Amino acid sequence: xxxxxxxxxxxxxxxxxxxxxxxxxxxxxxxxxxxxxxxxxxxxxxxxxxxxxxxxxxxxxxxxxxxxxxxxxxxxxxxxxxxxxxxxxxxxxxxxxxxxxxxxxxxxxxxxxxxxxxxxxxxxxxxxxxxxxxxxxxxxxxxxxxxxxxxxxxxxxxxxxxxxxxxxxxxxxxxxxxxxxxxxxxxxxxxxxxxxxxxxxxxxxxxxxxxxxxxxxxxxxxxxxxxxxxxxxxxxxx
Amino acid sequence: xxxxxxxxxxxxxxxxxxxxxxxxxxxxxxxxxxxxxxxxxxxxxxxxxxxxxxxxxxxxxxxxxxxxxxxxxxxxxxxxxxxxxxxxxxxxxxxxxxxxxxxxxxxxxxxxxxxxxxxxxxxxxxxxxxxxxxxxxxxxxxxxxxxxxxxxxxxxxxxxxxxxxxxxxxxxxxxxxxxxxxxxxxxxxxxxxxxxxxx
Ligand SMILES: [Zn+2]
Ligand SMILES: [Zn+2]
Numbered sequence: 001x002x003x004x005x006x007x008x009x010x011x012x013x014x015x016x017x018x019x020x021x022x023x024x025x026x027x028x029x030x031x032x033x034x035x036x037x038x039x040x041x042x043x044x045x046x047x048x049x050x051x052x053x054x055x056x057x058x059x060x061x062x063x064x065x066x067x068x069x070x071x072x073x074x075x076x077x078x079x080x081x082x083x084x085x086x087x088x089x090x091x092x093x094x095x096x097x098x099x100x101x102x103x104x105x106x107x108x109x110x111x112x113x114x115x116x117x118x119x120x121x122x123x124x125x126x127x128x129x130x131x132x133x134x135x136x137x138x139x140x141x142x143x144x145x146x147x148x149x150x151x152x153x154x155x156x157x158x159x160x161x162x163x164x165x166x167x168x169x170x171x172x173x174x175x176x177x178x179x180x181x182x183x184x185x186x187x188x189x190x191x192x193x194x195x196x197x198x199x200x201x202x203x204x205x206x207x208x209x210x211x212x213x214x215x216x217x218x219x220x221x222x223x224x225x226x227x228x229x230x231x232x233x234x235x236x237x238x
Numbered sequence: 239x240x241x242x243x244x245x246x247x248x249x250x251x252x253x254x255x256x257x258x259x260x261x262x263x264x265x266x267x268x269x270x271x272x273x274x275x276x277x278x279x280x281x282x283x284x285x286x287x288x289x290x291x292x293x294x295x296x297x298x299x300x301x302x303x304x305x306x307x308x309x310x311x312x313x314x315x316x317x318x319x320x321x322x323x324x325x326x327x328x329x330x331x332x333x334x335x336x337x338x339x340x341x342x343x344x345x346x347x348x349x350x351x352x353x354x355x356x357x358x359x360x361x362x363x364x365x366x367x368x369x370x371x372x373x374x375x376x377x378x379x380x381x382x383x384x385x386x387x388x389x390x391x392x393x394x395x396x397x398x399x400x401x402x403x404x405x406x407x408x409x410x411x412x413x414x415x416x417x418x419x420x421x422x423x424x425x426x427x428x429x430x431x432x433x434x435x436x437x
Contacts, residue, residue: 012351017256043412048421053351053384055423078423083384086391093350100351234355236348236392 001062001069006030007076009116010055011100015041023051023070026099026116027059031107035061035068047073054079054092056117077117079124086237088123093231094132095119098139101225111142122202129206133217134193141194145224149191152176161187164216166223180219186212244270296367298343298360300325308340315339320377321364321393323347323386331379339375342367347385348392356392364393368400375403382409 008027016022019041024034040047050057051070056077062069082088099116103109119135122128140146148170151158157173164171165179171187172178186209193201193213204210218232239245244266252262269277293299294306301307308314308328318339322328328341344359367373376397380386390406397404409427411420420428 044415046419048419049383049423050421052423075422078426080423080426083387083423084391086388086395089384089388089391090350097351230353231350234350234353234358236350236356236388 001064003060003062003071004030005058005060006033007056007058008033009096009099009113009120010051010053010057011096011103012053013037013040013051019045021051022067024100025057025059026103026113027108028110028113029108031109032100032103032105033061033068034066034105035064035070037070037073049078050075053096054082054120056120077121077124079120081124082120085127088127090231090235090237091123091127091132092120093235094229095123095135097229097231098136098221098225101227102139102143112139115139115142126202128202128204129210130189130193130201130204130213133210133214134198134201136217136221137190137193138198140220140224143224146194147171147190147220149187149194166220180216182216183209183212185209186216189213190216240266293343297341298325298345298363299328299341313338317372317374318377319367319371319373319375320379322379323381323389327379327381337377339377344380344389347380347389349385359389361393361396365396368397368402373402376405378404378406382407 006027006029008025011024011026011032013021013023016036019039021037021040022034023037023040024032027033037047037051039045040051047070049055050073055075056079057073057075059070060072062071079092082092095116099112103112115135115138119131123131137146147164147166151171152161152173153168153170154172154176157176160174161171162174162181163177163179164182168179171182189201189204189209190213218229222228240248247266247269248259248262251257251265252259257265269280290302291300294301294309296305296309299306299308315338318337319342320331320337320339321342321344322331323344323346325343328343331337331341342360342364344361344364346354346359348354348356348359376393378390378393380389394404394406408431409424410431411417411424411428417425
């Protein structure tokens with residue numbers, strides 16, 4: 001077995017045997033990794049809370065055939081402000097779930113990795129209402145599946161865009177309209193998120209507009225993943 | 239593939255948590271070898287548990303008969319309620335001999351990634367007990383991990399507006415451990431939860 005160093009964010013954990021856990025992480029250089037943390041459920045474990053979901057850690061792992069083994073873990077960020085706020089935990093869960101779905105085992109995706117760390121740091125600093133939809137839209141763009149928002153996906157019309165249909169892949173004009181309707185303000189906000197105006201988008205207040213963009217981004221992400229996002233459907237804040 | 243009853247046993251054992259196909263075979267062959275009375279004792283213990291142990295209809299602890307031993311004990315303080323995730327947590331708290339109130343078992347913790355929301359837990363039943371019993375204080379004793387903390391925050395948000403005293407067990411350092419090995423989150427919370435030293 002060879003030993004490697006990396007950094008990662010813990011996405012989820014499941015119990016294994018008496019006192020161990022299998023920890024699923026996205027790492028910078030090894031992609032998604034599943035590793036056994038031995039004894040982690042004991043109160044005196046050397047890992048303590050370091051390998052809890054959400055932890056950003058630097059790692060030393062033994063590479064195994066299927067499962068690696070965590071040898072050492074040191075915390076870079078605990079994201080404590082996120083952990084201690086139910087609304088933010090719910091948002092973080094969605095970031096973790098999306099990341100888990102899109103990352104591939106042992107296949108590095110450093111840009112996705114940086115986006116996850118960036119999103120969690122932003123959430124730790126401030127409970128931005130649009131954090132999750134912004135993350136989803138940015139990740140869709142990274143995947144090459146960004147919804148078309150500049151012109152009607154059906155006829156190319158650039159004015160009077162009033163509808164959004166994820167099956168079609170974006171917005172539609174008045175004469176081609178199908179799917180859900182989209183307000184001009186929501187359209188502007190989605191364009192801003194995708195077009196380099198993330199910081200200002202994250203400063204937007206909560207309200208019906210944030211709700212509309214959240215629904216739209218969730219729908220787009222679920223269509224891309226071809227499955228429901230459990231963390232959204234069973235959120236304790238819903 | 240083994241002959242009829244043996245394969246059935248291997249299959250059943252393999253369904254148990256933490257037991258893979260190899261372990262299932264090993265246990266099955268072990269049972270094949272042991273004295274009949276030893277194997278029968280195991281079989282009877284399983285039948286007994288299934289016939290006699292149920293969940294307490296009030297607190298959802300394991301119970302023999304109707305109410306569990308703690309709910310039917312009048313010496314327990316009926317104004318205090320300790321909320322736990324699992325009946326095994328009751329055993330752990332009882333061992334401390336520090337708590338004289340009663341319990342409520344949620345049977346899990348919020349886990350949005352697994353689709354476990356409030357409706358999958360015994361939360362409605364907990365709220366029901368507040369109407370029926372003279373509870374004034376609730377101690378949230380869920381696990382100190384992300385799911386347990388989220389569950390505690392959710393319950394606090396639900397219960398505090400009802401005018402109850404709601405507390406969360408403190409996070410701290412394990413007694414007998416070395417400070418230098420403590421993780422940042424645990425140590426940070428332990429510092430925050432520091433208390434006056436008697437002199
Ligand atoms: Zn059109
Ligand atoms: Zn009971």
